[in-house]
Amino acid sequence: MPRDATLEDVARHAGVSLATASRVLNGSTRQVGRALRERVERAAAELGYTTNRAAQALARSASDILGLVVHDLSDPYFAVVANAVVRESERHGLSVMVGTTFRDPEAEIGYVATLRAQRVRAIVLAGSRIADETVTERLRAEIDRFQGGGGRAALIGQDLLGVDTVVPDNRAGAYELARALAGLGHTRFAVLTGPSFLLTAVDRVEGFTAGLAAAGLPEPLLIPGPFDRDGGYLAAERLLALRDTTAAGVTCVFAVNDVMAVGALAALRAHGVAVPEQISVAGFDDIPTLRDLTPSLTTVRLPLADMGRRAVELALATTGPAAEPATAEVVLRESTRRVS
Amino acid sequence: MPRDATLEDVARHAGVSLATASRVLNGSTRQVGRALRERVERAAAELGYTTNRAAQALARSASDILGLVVHDLSDPYFAVVANAVVRESERHGLSVMVGTTFRDPEAEIGYVATLRAQRVRAIVLAGSRIADETVTERLRAEIDRFQGGGGRAALIGQDLLGVDTVVPDNRAGAYELARALAGLGHTRFAVLTGPSFLLTAVDRVEGFTAGLAAAGLPEPLLIPGPFDRDGGYLAAERLLALRDTTAAGVTCVFAVNDVMAVGALAALRAHGVAVPEQISVAGFDDIPTLRDLTPSLTTVRLPLADMGRRAVELALATTGPAAEPATAEVVLRESTRRVS
DNA sequence: CTGTTAGCGCGTTCAT
């Protein structure tokens, strides 16, 4: 196993000192004579030399890695955010190390620890915070340790950790959505709420309910369930089961994210309920991949890619903790109709 | 900026030698006396010590990072694959460093170089190879250098680089799809081929054409274009424009991937062409997120997550170059209908 | 079982 060429190999091969080789091959401000510089470059090329970044990081005590923690890369929400984070990081010359937690808060804490061990330059945490003081506190402690060691961190989600955060405007978005749907004439609503421990879900439910109240409408029927496609499917089935009782008169369903809405659409279709003729459906996020659905989904657009990009900016900036809102915008499409 | 605690800090704090601290804190086989062990652990906890992995990697000359290179994380195909790669890597105690190339071969080569500089343990390259000998050769050279330094590499795609590869059975899948569609009675086909330099696209087109030939049917009408959603949309529009001439009699369209098929469906819908009543549409990949489309999409299923998982296994195994097929399976759904 | 010490590959003063 012929080991990689080292800087010393290059220096010797070029007949110069280690320091000189270092200066020409890695971004030093110091100048090196033209002749030597070329000798070193030739030697490096001949030996196929590549900087050992681990060693460089150690010597400089500064890595060029950015850590990213998401719930689930196969969820298009995070896929889009992650894509933007990677892209923006590359623009800054950083490599990205990703971790997936599958919504396990312990895994999230563990991943921050791993990234701290890696001495990454910055960490971006994407995804809903959890309604659990203890866990949140432990995560905050881990992040504090990371920042204590000189690291930077930024969040996408609820501003709960005392670090720079891009805050999706879940409440306002859902509020406006409720008003828009009320404007279409709907009066009885059901909400597929997702789990009550997910703050993102909670914020959206609360915003929606507040919007209905502001329109002078009664509280919606709340149907909890998992935050994913199957959760939306099951919740929609439960709604149908309640059609003749609690859910009587419901003409519009709000699923707190697009992926759940897709599940709900599938369930309604499977049970022969026409959308939007018999019931209207709305989601949240405006996932690009889902824009070609039929019927096209009424939803609330979040600037996903932009959020990822801005999170990286925040994580790389040197300013103190700040919360930046990411504006949500209602998009009415075919899955909701006007009722008399 | 209070720097992180080091092993030496811990050792001093616990009143033991550096070596002892190292032995208890990091996985050495060596045993340490119970008393000292506890003292060290306590000291580490008190100081909030975390191993500096960069230093550890340097000392051990072996990192615990796996590099992953994909075209585009926001493309659900790669999102699913990447998710599986991350998951499997975590299972092996490895962290994942991702890079996105957006189908730029230069970027791909560059990323392998970056990962080599990082001295990652293994690299997984996902995504279609390109029909360009020169570029392929340069990528191969870069990978060889990486492997020369003791790294391991695995591929998902065409077996062209002389490393372990998970080979999606594009040809056979498309071949079977053609036969299945022929079995439905279709005789005139169009193929939205994607770009001719993408081997994945080419393989699928060739397999499909071969399948038609085997069924005694004429060659399909080929319509090239980009490999993404918009490419599918545009190609479908071009197909419609040819309806009264070259494309006369075409009753079935094969888009070489699901995302393109979605674009095609959108275009057909926009132009008032009913699917499958007026024309049948089929895709390839069976992207999970797209399974709830209406009409549901006839496609060829690829075991995406499994492919990612297996690529990691290959990259971590010590065996020599091998090519493992990933079987493709035709899934007939609503977007294609039987014709007389 | 525990401690000493020599590297791992590179950056960076400090002389020259």
Add this chain to the structure above:
DNA sequence: ATGAACGCGCTAACAG
């Protein structure tokens, strides 16, 4: 402009 030497944090002989 160039080189010698020390340090970054940790592992792995080697010696006791």
